Amino acid sequence: MTEKIKCDFNIKVNFKYASTIENPADYITRGLTIRIFKEKLSLWYEGPKWIKQEESSWCHRELGCLSKAQMERISAPVNYDAENEVAISEIKLENFSSLSKLISVTSLVFKFINRLRKREMDPKLQAKAYLIKTMQKQSLSRELDFLLDPRGKSMPKLVKNLNLFLDPKGIIRSKGRIGNSECHPYEIQNPILLGKEHYLTKLIIQEYHQRSQHLGLATTLNEIRLGGYWVPQAGQAIKNVVGTCMKCKKYNAVSFSVPNSTNLPAPRVNFVIYILVWILPVISMLKDKKEITKCIFFFLHV
Structure with missing residues (x-):
C-alpha cells in the first residue's frame, strides 16, 4: 500500500x-x-x-502495540488459489462446528475479494471449491501429484480402483459407471473424492446425517452419494461420525436392558405331537388314499 x-x-x-x-x-x-x-x-x-x-x-515510536504472537500470526504464510488468483490466509477448519458456518465465513472472504477486484462470481461456489481443493492437497497429495504429472510414477490404488481424474477446476473426481444415465447430473455421475480422515469430510458427513433426519448409516451414505461426494471406506467413516451424534444417542438409548428370553410355549415346541393326536383318529376312519392325503395337507396348513 x-x-x-x-x-x-x-x-x-x-x-x-x-x-x-x-x-x-x-x-x-x-x-x-x-x-x-x-x-x-x-x-x-x-x-x-x-x-x-x-x-x-513528531512522534517516532515504533509499532510496539502488538505482541510477538500477534505479529507472527499477521505474518503467517498464505495459501494461493490459482483458479481465482487470490491469496487467502490459513483458515483453521477445527474452529468450525458445522459445514454451513465454514462455507459462510469462507464465502464472505471471497465476496470481499470479488468486490475489490470488481468481478461477478458466486462466492459460495468459490468457497466450496477452495475448501475441497485444500482438503485434497492435504489428504490426497499422492493421488493429486500422479494426476498432475503421471510420468515416472507408480499409479496409486485409489486412482486405479476409482478411476480418478481432474476436472477443469482441478478437483479430483471419480469416474463411475453411470455416465450414460440421463437421470443423474454430472456431480453424481462423477463424485468428488474426499479424504477419509480429514476434518472437512467429518463436517460433510455430519451435515448430510442431519439432512437425513438421523436415520442411520445407510440413509446418510445415500445422501452423501446424492450430494456428489465419494468417501473411501465410507461405512467406517460414517460410523465414526454417527457414533458421536448426541441426538442419535439420546433417541436410541433404552431406559432399561432387555430381559432374558424365557422358554417357548409347549404348543410351539410340541407341534408335531399335537398334530398327530388330532390327525391319527381321522386317518383311521378314511379308506381312500386321496382323502388321506387331503386330510394331512389340511392339518399341516391349519
Whole structure:
C-alpha cells in the first residue's frame, strides 16, 4: 500500500505508533460519552499538538502495540488459489462446528475479494471449491501429484480402483459407471473424492446425517452419494461420525436392558405331537388314499 501511495501521489509514507491519548481515531472506535467527546473536540478537529510542528519533532515510536504472537500470526504464510488468483490466509477448519458456518465465513472472504477486484462470481461456489481443493492437497497429495504429472510414477490404488481424474477446476473426481444415465447430473455421475480422515469430510458427513433426519448409516451414505461426494471406506467413516451424534444417542438409548428370553410355549415346541393326536383318529376312519392325503395337507396348513 505504501508503494502504491508513493507511486500515485509521490508521497513518502512511514508508519509510527501514536498513543491513545494523542490519537483522535481511538475516541470513536473505542467509544466514549458525549461529555468527554466535547472536552476532546479540539483534538478531533485539529489533531495532536505535535502534528503542527516540524517533522523532526513528531512522534517516532515504533509499532510496539502488538505482541510477538500477534505479529507472527499477521505474518503467517498464505495459501494461493490459482483458479481465482487470490491469496487467502490459513483458515483453521477445527474452529468450525458445522459445514454451513465454514462455507459462510469462507464465502464472505471471497465476496470481499470479488468486490475489490470488481468481478461477478458466486462466492459460495468459490468457497466450496477452495475448501475441497485444500482438503485434497492435504489428504490426497499422492493421488493429486500422479494426476498432475503421471510420468515416472507408480499409479496409486485409489486412482486405479476409482478411476480418478481432474476436472477443469482441478478437483479430483471419480469416474463411475453411470455416465450414460440421463437421470443423474454430472456431480453424481462423477463424485468428488474426499479424504477419509480429514476434518472437512467429518463436517460433510455430519451435515448430510442431519439432512437425513438421523436415520442411520445407510440413509446418510445415500445422501452423501446424492450430494456428489465419494468417501473411501465410507461405512467406517460414517460410523465414526454417527457414533458421536448426541441426538442419535439420546433417541436410541433404552431406559432399561432387555430381559432374558424365557422358554417357548409347549404348543410351539410340541407341534408335531399335537398334530398327530388330532390327525391319527381321522386317518383311521378314511379308506381312500386321496382323502388321506387331503386330510394331512389340511392339518399341516391349519
